[in-house]
Amino acid sequence: MTTILPKLLQRGAALLVIIQMLLPTPARGFSIGEERLLGEKLLYAVRGEFELIDAPDISEYVNGLGRQVLAAAGPQYFDYHFFVVKNDQFNAFAAPSGLIFLNSGLIKTMKSEDQLVSVMAHEIGHVVSRHISSRMAKQTKVTALSLLFGLASLAAGDPALTSGLFTGALAAGGAASLSFSRQDEEQADRLAFDWLRDMGRDPAAMEEMLKTMRRITRYSSEQLPPYLLTHPNPEDRLHYVQSLLEHEPPQKAATDRFPFLRFKHRVLSQALEPEQMRTWCAGTIASGRDAEEAGMARYGLALLRAREMDFSGAVRLMQEARQDFSGREILDVDLAAILLDAGRTAEALPLLRRARQRDRADSHAAFHLARALEKSGDLDGAERLHLETAKALPDYPQIYYELGRLKSRQAQPAASNFYLAKHYLYKGRVRHAKQYLQRAEKDQSLSAALREEARIILERLKQLEEAS
Numbered sequence: 001m002t003t004i005l006p007k008l009l010q011r012g013a014a015l016l017v018i019i020q021m022l023l024p025t026p027a028r029g030f031s032i033g034e035e036r037l038l039g040e041k042l043l044y045a046v047r048g049e050f051e052l053i054d055a056p057d058i059s060e061y062v063n064g065l066g067r068q069v070l071a072a073a074g075p076q077y078f079d080y081h082f083f084v085v086k087n088d089q090f091n092a093f094a095a096p097s098g099l100i101f102l103n104s105g106l107i108k109t110m111k112s113e114d115q116l117v118s119v120m121a122h123e124i125g126h127v128v129s130r131h132i133s134s135r136m137a138k139q140t141k142v143t144a145l146s147l148l149f150g151l152a153s154l155a156a157g158d159p160a161l162t163s164g165l166f167t168g169a170l171a172a173g174g175a176a177s178l179s180f181s182r183q184d185e186e187q188a189d190r191l192a193f194d195w196l197r198d199m200g201r202d203p204a205a206m207e208e209m210l211k212t213m214r215r216i217t218r219y220s221s222e223q224l225p226p227y228l229l230t231h232p233n234p235e236d237r238l239h240y241v242q243s244l245l246e247h248e249p250p251q252k253a254a255t256d257r258f259p260f261l262r263f264k265h266r267v268l269s270q271a272l273e274p275e276q277m278r279t280w281c282a283g284t285i286a287s288g289r290d291a292e293e294a295g296m297a298r299y300g301l302a303l304l305r306a307r308e309m310d311f312s313g314a315v316r317l318m319q320e321a322r323q324d325f326s327g328r329e330i331l332d333v334d335l336a337a338i339l340l341d342a343g344r345t346a347e348a349l350p351l352l353r354r355a356r357q358r359d360r361a362d363s364h365a366a367f368h369l370a371r372a373l374e375k376s377g378d379l380d381g382a383e384r385l386h387l388e389t390a391k392a393l394p395d396y397p398q399i400y401y402e403l404g405r406l407k408s409r410q411a412q413p414a415a416s417n418f419y420l421a422k423h424y425l426y427k428g429r430v431r432h433a434k435q436y437l438q439r440a441e442k443d444q445s446l447s448a449a450l451r452e453e454a455r456i457i458l459e460r461l462k463q464l465e466e467a468s
Contacts, residue, residue: 042096043395044461047427049428055266057333057364058267060392065082065113066120069199073128076098079097080098080127084104086270092106100123124191185236185237189206190244213234258325261293266303268300274307277300278304281297281298302315315342335348370382374406379410383406400426404423417436434461
């Protein structure tokens, strides 16, 4: 009988064969330096292969949580990067050199920030223990060859397969040695458990997430959740974590749920289809079980109305959310972003200026204030703010798109092309980026500083290609 899973396995096997043909023959282990080099190449390409939900506030939130875990974990070999992927599959996975991916479908199932941190800590545990590199080394000798540059064509456009990348796609290919072993899972769970405890988080969140995984597994019919292709034995993991909890005094749960709930609704407002989001939020409100979640559901509906360009309805619902969560100043920025999209720049500006004064490190406020300044005609002020945000979020492609537009409005085509090159680079369109950078490097009308930056980027891209 034909099922979805065998088809996925068959396509995964084909992908694995092609990748193995591209890679050198096994010779020795997968070194730290090689893993770092591979990770650097992946950073340029990852945005071309995944649809990321990476607004400044979402990126800052998830990377901030990741930094908290890493502070508990101690010194690391790699610079970690945390991404939210728009994909409804229940999945989270780590790629070499500390690239951690969380699917929106997984985030939808989460009830608390501690649950989110527990999953992130587990994936970090795999990287710290070098489980990924050791599994890949058993299959083949991996050098700094960028697998992502060609992944889209290799995966033939299958979102479920593409989202697997190293762990999901390769394990789906039947390479059992690339799937984490029971010992790997226990080691990652033990590390995550200890880090959660050291952070003052509730380790019981791990048990809650594993129960969710077990429930999803039991109710899955033909297609296994991608998470289980590489994180097997949820029942064994659950029993192991429960054994750890038996000797652990109960932890007091965090009382401030707002940051997590806002993050979750921000993600889902971009990940779900409009009718799915509407139904989900309406069901939360109608249930009446949790006033805080009901208030956040109204916030989610405000974001949905803005997405549907019903700006008057979006403003009304966002105003209600501000009343529900009085004193939550980030909602001023959210309201201002909607006002900007509605063409009500004069109303948005004071909200954004106050937010900027409160916290000059808030990239969410800075990004939208730059938008407002541009709309009001202050192109120089908008440029300064975008450049500040680019320092905080150097691989966020939208910043460079905005700078490219600004420079075009300022009649500086060479600078516009330079920033568009960086936009293409961080969107994973490296070939286009190189073409623009090569022009920029030779364009004498461009500032010496930007020509030098173009040269440095091109030189590094060449080094990475030669290292393949």
